[in-house]
Amino acid sequence: MASTERPTRRSMGDRLYDAIFSNRVWRSIFRSGYPNTPRNQMLAVATNVFLHLHPTRIHRTHVKITHTFCLGGLSFFLFLGLTISGVLLMFYYVPSVERAYEDILRLDTDVRFGQLMRNMHRWMAHGMVLTVLMHMMRVFYTGAYKPPREFNWVIGVVLLVLTLLLSFTGYLLPWDQLALWAITVGTNMVGSAPLLGEPNRFVLVGGFQVGQNALIRFYTLHVIGLPLMAAVFMTVHFWRIRRDGGLAKPL
Amino acid sequence: MTTANPAEAQSAAVRGRARRQREEELLVWPDLVFIEFISAVVFTILLVGLSVTVDAILLDRANPAVTPNPSKAPWYFLNLQELLLHMHPALAGVVVPTIALIALGAIPYWDNDNEGQGEWLSGPKDWLNVWVGTAVASIGTLLLIFFDDGMHAKIYESLTGAKFPVSWLVNMREFQKNFPLWPTCTPEELAAKTCALGPLEWAKSIPLGKVVRTDLLGLPALDLNINIPAVLVEQIIPVTTMVGLPILLSLVAHRRGIAQTKREHMILQFSGFIAVYVTLTIVGTYFRGEGLALGPYTIFAHQ
Numbered sequence: 001m002a003s004t005e006r007p008t009r010r011s012m013g014d015r016l017y018d019a020i021f022s023n024r025v026w027r028s029i030f031r032s033g034y035p036n037t038p039r040n041q042m043l044a045v046a047t048n049v050f051l052h053l054h055p056t057r058i059h060r061t062h063v064k065i066t067h068t069f070c071l072g073g074l075s076f077f078l079f080l081g082l083t084i085s086g087v088l089l090m091f092y093y094v095p096s097v098e099r100a101y102e103d104i105l106r107l108d109t110d111v112r113f114g115q116l117m118r119n120m121h122r123w124m125a126h127g128m129v130l131t132v133l134m135h136m137m138r139v140f141y142t143g144a145y146k147p148p149r150e151f152n153w154v155i156g157v158v159l160l161v162l163t164l165l166l167s168f169t170g171y172l173l174p175w176d177q178l179a180l181w182a183i184t185v186g187t188n189m190v191g192s193a194p195l196l197g198e199p200n201r202f203v204l205v206g207g208f209q210v211g212q213n214a215l216i217r218f219y220t221l222h223v224i225g226l227p228l229m230a231a232v233f234m235t236v237h238f239w240r241i242r243r244d245g246g247l248a249k250p251l
Numbered sequence: 252m253t254t255a256n257p258a259e260a261q262s263a264a265v266r267g268r269a270r271r272q273r274e275e276e277l278l279v280w281p282d283l284v285f286i287e288f289i290s291a292v293v294f295t296i297l298l299v300g301l302s303v304t305v306d307a308i309l310l311d312r313a314n315p316a317v318t319p320n321p322s323k324a325p326w327y328f329l330n331l332q333e334l335l336l337h338m339h340p341a342l343a344g345v346v347v348p349t350i351a352l353i354a355l356g357a358i359p360y361w362d363n364d365n366e367g368q369g370e371w372l373s374g375p376k377d378w379l380n381v382w383v384g385t386a387v388a389s390i391g392t393l394l395l396i397f398f399d400d401g402m403h404a405k406i407y408e409s410l411t412g413a414k415f416p417v418s419w420l421v422n423m424r425e426f427q428k429n430f431p432l433w434p435t436c437t438p439e440e441l442a443a444k445t446c447a448l449g450p451l452e453w454a455k456s457i458p459l460g461k462v463v464r465t466d467l468l469g470l471p472a473l474d475l476n477i478n479i480p481a482v483l484v485e486q487i488i489p490v491t492t493m494v495g496l497p498i499l500l501s502l503v504a505h506r507r508g509i510a511q512t513k514r515e516h517m518i519l520q521f522s523g524f525i526a527v528y529v530t531l532t533i534v535g536t537y538f539r540g541e542g543l544a545l546g547p548y549t550i551f552a553h554q
């Protein structure tokens with residue numbers, strides 16, 4: 001009983017704590033107090049829309065870095081980073097064959113932090129392809145695709161394709177020699193398919209060769225079409241992880 | 252009344268299991284959220300560091316009139332571009348990647364018992380299969396690339412100083428051109444009867460369009476001349492290789508007792524697939540230079 005007795009004078013720290021975490025503004029935002037008790041910690045996760053992607057508890061082995069190497073999480077982190085840096089790049093970039101290359105040059109030379117933003121976007125894009133591939137390998141080698149997670153693996157394969165397409169469509173946008181010819185080589189591969197190849201290539205490029213039509217198509221896919229699809233599939237991917245009972249664990 | 256007892260016993264067991272499971276669990280806040288936060292910070296710092304030191308590449312303005320030599324796709328498609336050098340473009344550019352993706356998505360439906368999940372390579376032979384799959388597939392891929400580059404002929408020539416004796420065995424294109432059963436007539440020469448017919452000369456141009464009369468159905472007439480040597484070299488041999496060698500690998504591994512269960516075969520094949528993907532990507536990125544000839548190359552030579 002003694003432990004529940006209230007101390008006669010509350011310390012400075014306690015009063016500060018109450019002032020910060022029990023006032024009406026904090027409560028209106030977070031509903032629960034600062035997560036320093038198990039109850040508040042669970043509430044913090046369960047009542048926050050972002051943290052709610054997680055369960056409130058997790059199996060011991062799954063927090064070991066060497067179980068996931070954080071690779072799925074890193075892919076998602078890079079996707080978010082790419083969205084932010086991508087939006088900043090959109091402020092300066094106009095997808096026209098007259099302006100695109102000059103805009104990128106200006107970004108590299110005139111715009112404050114422009115080169116940094118472009119570099120970040122580029123390295124994160126390469127990084128995401130790598131982390132997604134490695135995430136797929138970790139899922140495979142931990143046998144995490146087995147029932148009941150079969151379909152989440154399939155969603156993963158769709159995400160892999162979307163990641164590659166996002167990177168591929170972004171590749172054209174700087175409109176330099178590397179961009180033009182890489183996309184020419186890539187879209188010619190599509191064109192070599194039997195029967196439907198050439199019509200498909202024509203639709204993708206918007207003509208017989210990579211030009212303004214291709215640029216605006218790739219740009220639209222890159223900044224809105226594919227990211228939206230990726231976001232939808234990621235939502236399903238994360239939701240399924242929760243529905244399938246968290247990460248796979250040994251039987 | 253009597254049925255309530257087993258149910259109660261069962262629910263006690265369930266509760267016991269649930270309790271034991273609870274003990275194995277940690278709270279997401281702080282145990283997981285902390286790790287996520289730290290790795291987000293670490294990777295932000297690493298990425299900023301990288302971006303400050305290494306600039307993204309930007310070559311000259313795009314110019315449709317100037318084709319760079321070599322022209323390469325983005326690095327993650329260079330494996331396909333490498334395949335393109337060895338087989339029919341439709342096969343390399345579309346059919347193989349499509350089938351590879353479908354096969355990848357189908358993995359859980361083949362290997363569908365839930366043995367060995369949730370742990371890194373938990374079976375006793377799992378690691379063995381990773382190494383065997385990786386080694387066989389990467390070495391095999393390199394040997395195939397070297398063969399198609401005529402490496403054996405080059406080595407023979409540099410050792411003996413003489414020309415490689417069997418010209419049609421230098422590489423697949425030579426095979427297509429010089430295999431003794433189909434002498435070297437072009438269709439035009441053949442039409443003009445200016446060159447001798449070989450025993451299989453007819454094989455180079457089978458007018459399928461004259462047999463399959465799509466024009467009778469009101470459709471455009473098929474202009475389809477089947478060239479058997481080309482079909483053999485560009486399609487049948489590559490497909491046989493790509494399908495046959497993995498099957499052979501699994502058969503041998505099964506005989507040798509390396510891979511027995513579905514999971515073990517899956518590990519063998521998946522590791523092989525990754526090894527092929529990586530090998531082709533590295534060769535395509537760093538060892539294909541001008542005219543896509545085999546030799547060291549980096550994009551930075553362009554700048």
Ligand code: HEM
Pocket residue numbers: 068070071072073074075076079132135136139142144145149152153154155156157159160163234237241246247248
């Ligand atoms: C944009 C791409 C992707 C993102 C952002 C993503 C994200 C994630 C995250 C955050 C997890 C939680 C565990 C972890 O971090 O490893 C996860 C698990 C999983 N992912 Fe992905 N993933 C992506 C692509 C893929 C791919 C390509 C595959 C497979 C082909 C895949 C299959 C799975 C499966 C089966 C799980 C459950 C693993 C388990 O139960 O242990 N994902 N994913």
